[in-house]
Amino acid sequence: AQTVTQSQPEMSVQEAETVTLSCTYDTSESDYYLFWYKQPPSRQMILVIRQEAYKQQNATENRFSVNFQKAAKSFSLKISDSQLGDAAMYFCAYMGGSQGNLIFGKGTKLSVKP
Amino acid sequence: NAGVTQTPKFQVLKTGQSMTLQCAQDMNHNSMYWYRQDPGMGLRLIYYSASEGTTDKGEVPNGYNVSRLNKREFSLRLESAAPSQTSVYFCASSPRYTEAFFGQGTRLTVV
Numbered sequence: 001a002q003t004v005t006q007s008q009p010e011m012s013v014q015e016a017e018t019v020t021l022s023c024t025y026d027t028s029e030s031d032y033y034l035f036w037y038k039q040p041p042s043r044q045m046i047l048v049i050r051q052e053a054y055k056q057q058n059a060t061e062n063r064f065s066v067n068f069q070k071a072a073k074s075f076s077l078k079i080s081d082s083q084l085g086d087a088a089m090y091f092c093a094y095m096g097g098s099q100g101n102l103i104f105g106k107g108t109k110l111s112v113k114p
Numbered sequence: 115n116a117g118v119t120q121t122p123k124f125q126v127l128k129t130g131q132s133m134t135l136q137c138a139q140d141m142n143h144n145s146m147y148w149y150r151q152d153p154g155m156g157l158r159l160i161y162y163s164a165s166e167g168t169t170d171k172g173e174v175p176n177g178y179n180v181s182r183l184n185k186r187e188f189s190l191r192l193e194s195a196a197p198s199q200t201s202v203y204f205c206a207s208s209p210r211y212t213e214a215f216f217g218q219g220t221r222l223t224v225v
Contacts, residue, residue, distance in 0.1 A: 009154070035213055043202065045216035091156060093214075100145050100164060100210045101172075106156035 002027045004094050006105035013082045014113050020067075021077045021108045023092030032096025034068070034075045039089040039107075048090070051075065079110075087112045116140050120205050120217035127195040127224045135190040135220055137205030143215075145208045146188035148172075148180060150201040151219075157204065163188055164210070195224045 003026045013019035025034070036048040051059045051068050058066050063083075067076045079086055092105040118139045127133055139146065144165050149157040149172075159172030161180040169180050177199060179191045188207075192199060200223050208214040 006156075033211060033213075043219045045204065045206075047213045050213055095208075095211065095214075100208070101159070101162060101170075102145075102147060102206070102208065102214050103159065104149075104157040106154065 002029070002094055002096065002101070002103050004092055004103050004105040006092050006108050008108045009106070010109045010111070012111045012113060013079070015082055015084060017082055018078060018080045019082055019110065021079075021090050021092075021110070023075045023077070023105055025073050025075065025092070025094050027073070027094065027096055029096040032094060034066075035093040035095070036064070036066070036075075036077045037091045037093060037104075038086075039091065041088075045091075049077065053096075082112050084112050084114060086110060118205055118207055118215050118217040120203075120220050123218060123220060125220060125222050127192075127222065129195060129197060129224060131195050132191065132193050133195065134192075135203055135205070135222075136187070137189060137217060138187045139207040139215070140186065141207060141209070141215065142185065143207035143209050144185070145210045145214075146182065147204075147206040147208075147214065148178075148188070148190045149204045149206065150174065150199075151204060152201050160190065160203075195222075197224045200224045 034051045038046045147162045148160040163182040166185045203220045205217040206214040
């Protein structure tokens with residue numbers, strides 16, 4: 001069975017600084033997708049970034065980028081120039097297998113200090 | 115665009131009562147999911163449906179049943195609610211092998 005592990009329950013960053021959130025996963029599949037979702041206090045689930053496993057190039061979306069290490073099964077999220085609005089829960093997620101099952105990690109709560 | 119619509123948004127049940135959480139999506143997605151979110155536990159998959167007419171158990175299916183009524187609708191039923199089922203429930207859909215889209219969630223309290 002696939003698993004997703006986020007080892008940092010909480011993280012803190014100073015406004016305008018850079019922070020990296022860690023995620024590792026376990027799978028025997030060769031083709032899969034990885035995601036980072038943001039959940040602000042409103043409870044809404046917002047897609048931050050997506051990575052296809054067959055692509056070696058790391059995905060980027062404005063201030064958000066990932067470091068995808070397929071052999072190490074690692075998928076970290078880097079947030080540059082952190083803003084107060086980045087404060088939220090961040091979830092790493094894996095989608096793969098014949099059914100396209102979507103599995104989440106336990107999340108990292110990010111605080112941004114002004 | 116409505117996206118994924120969940121009803122109700124809030125519900126209080128007494129132990130032993132039953133209820134159905136409704137979910138509908140208007141994006142013609144094949145896959146649909148039900149999750150529960152508890153503090154410190156992330157989102158745990160209850161059931162999912164890869165296509166109309168199929169359903170499969172996720173990580174925490176006990177105490178729940180689902181119905182994929184058609185391609186649009188995927189309902190979650192609690193036959194006899196227990197306090198341990200107090201949680202926030204999310205429905206999601208995806209076109210498969212791409213990102214999932216989520217409903218606004220249902221906060222359920224069982225007393």
